[in-house]
Amino acid sequence: xxxxxxxxxxxxxxxNNDIIDITGQVQQLINETGFTEGSALIFAGGSTAxxxxxxxxxxxxxxxxxxxxxxxxxxxxxxxxxxWHDGNGHSHIRASLQGSSFAVPFKDxxxxxxxxxxxxxxxxxxxxxxxxxxxxxxxxxx
Amino acid sequence: xxxxxxxxxxxxxxxNNDIIDITGQVQQLINETGFTEGSALIFAGGSTAxxxxxxxxxxxxxxxxxxxxxxxxxxxxxxxxxxWHDGNGHSHIRASLQGSSFAVPFKDxxxxxxxxxxxxxxxxxxxxxxxxxxxxxxxxxx
Amino acid sequence: xxxxxxxxxxxxxxxNNDIIDITGQVQQLINETGFTEGSALIFAGGSTAxxxxxxxxxxxxxxxxxxxxxxxxxxxxxxxxxxWHDGNGHSHIRASLQGSSFAVPFKDxxxxxxxxxxxxxxxxxxxxxxxxxxxxxxxxxx
Numbered sequence: 001x002x003x004x005x006x007x008x009x010x011x012x013x014x015x016n017n018d019i020i021d022i023t024g025q026v027q028q029l030i031n032e033t034g035f036t037e038g039s040a041l042i043f044a045g046g047s048t049a050x051x052x053x054x055x056x057x058x059x060x061x062x063x064x065x066x067x068x069x070x071x072x073x074x075x076x077x078x079x080x081x082x083x084w085h086d087g088n089g090h091s092h093i094r095a096s097l098q099g100s101s102f103a104v105p106f107k108d109x110x111x112x113x114x115x116x117x118x119x120x121x122x123x124x125x126x127x128x129x130x131x132x133x134x135x136x137x138x139x140x141x142x
Numbered sequence: 143x144x145x146x147x148x149x150x151x152x153x154x155x156x157x158n159n160d161i162i163d164i165t166g167q168v169q170q171l172i173n174e175t176g177f178t179e180g181s182a183l184i185f186a187g188g189s190t191a192x193x194x195x196x197x198x199x200x201x202x203x204x205x206x207x208x209x210x211x212x213x214x215x216x217x218x219x220x221x222x223x224x225x226w227h228d229g230n231g232h233s234h235i236r237a238s239l240q241g242s243s244f245a246v247p248f249k250d251x252x253x254x255x256x257x258x259x260x261x262x263x264x265x266x267x268x269x270x271x272x273x274x275x276x277x278x279x280x281x282x283x284x
Numbered sequence: 285x286x287x288x289x290x291x292x293x294x295x296x297x298x299x300n301n302d303i304i305d306i307t308g309q310v311q312q313l314i315n316e317t318g319f320t321e322g323s324a325l326i327f328a329g330g331s332t333a334x335x336x337x338x339x340x341x342x343x344x345x346x347x348x349x350x351x352x353x354x355x356x357x358x359x360x361x362x363x364x365x366x367x368w369h370d371g372n373g374h375s376h377i378r379a380s381l382q383g384s385s386f387a388v389p390f391k392d393x394x395x396x397x398x399x400x401x402x403x404x405x406x407x408x409x410x411x412x413x414x415x416x417x418x419x420x421x422x423x424x425x426x
């Protein structure tokens with residue numbers, strides 16, 4: 001029998017391209033709700049955060065922010081900041097490119113991720129934030 | 143009771159990195175179909191358009207096209223154009239990177255977007271286009 | 285009646301930004317399973333591959349890898365490689381940016397792609413790989 005449930009959890013970030021592994025929280029929601037097969041739609045409400053996967057290890061946690069700083073620098077001028085003066089024009093552009101929505105399939109109650117693949121929240125904003133991450137589960141319950 | 147419905151609407155664009163806010167049309171389809179909880183899969187058929195979210199304000203509407211022009215310039219040579227001579231090699235590369243598919247969850251009949259977060263169509267093509275945007279709703283009806 | 289099925293198929297790649305058209309395999313799974321309307325969630329398990337769409341023609345198959353090499357070069361130093369010495373730091377960053385998850389709607393048993401739009405696997409790793417591509421179909425069976 002197909003079912004849908006929309007849940008969320010809160011993540012505290014440091015901003016400034018902070019990378020948070022949220023795989024455990026997503027898997028826990030699958031465990032708690034009793035879904036056995038389906039997909040988890042993971043969504044960051046807001047316009048300065050992104051969701052993707054990465055091998056969550058110390059080297060890449062330095063490399064990925066370095067890439068973002070190179071491609072969309074924080075220290076150049078953005079039209080967004082001329083109007084709003086919050087200094088986070090780069091955060092918005094990074095988030096639009098990365099995307100705030102990401103879906104992961106699961107089966108037999110387990111996320112179908114690779115061994116070295118974790119789901120991450122990227123907080124591109126230029127300050128600490130408390131983020132609500134939405135996880136919508138669609139699928140079959142046992 | 144779970145249900146699925148595939149709808150679409152038409153958008154006229156100027157091309158050349160035109161950014162169109164389509165949040166209203168997606169929300170309207172939720173209202174009209176009577177879905178209360180689920181997800182909207184928004185899909186741009188074609189290989190020169192993308193879908194994402196952004197804070198839809200005048201500054202970022204300049205910043206984001208400027209970023210695309212910097213990272214994937216329109217005035218350099220592409221192998222695509224050597225064959226097809228339509229001059230839109232950059233449009234294709236931008237679209238493949240941005241992605242033409244985007245899913246947004248909704249609950250209590252409302253898209254779960256942040257306050258300053260709108261769903262946008264990016265038309266990367268080098269001319270005006272009429273785009274059919276597919277919106278597939280999956281979820282529960284009241 | 286809504287249903288869900290999780291399938292997979294195997295793809296052999298050359299790595300090094302190899303681009304593989306997987307549209308046929310996804311469409312075949314729709315044909316074989318009998319789904320008429322729904323979505324195909326296509327997922328590459330692993331942290332060095334991505335999924336998106338492109339016009340799968342010889343020009344762009346050169347242009348897109350060239351773009352990746354420019355934006356995330358393979359010949360610069362990554363912290364990832366200092367630790368793991370597998371020389372594929374760039375592969376990981378490319379995959380996190382592209383994204384390993386992509387959903388395509390279908391109706392009347394057909395993927396709702398544009399005429400010149402194919403679903404592709406990008407293998408960013410620096411060697412040949414055998415990839416398992418997960419295709420989770422959610423929707424209605426006739």
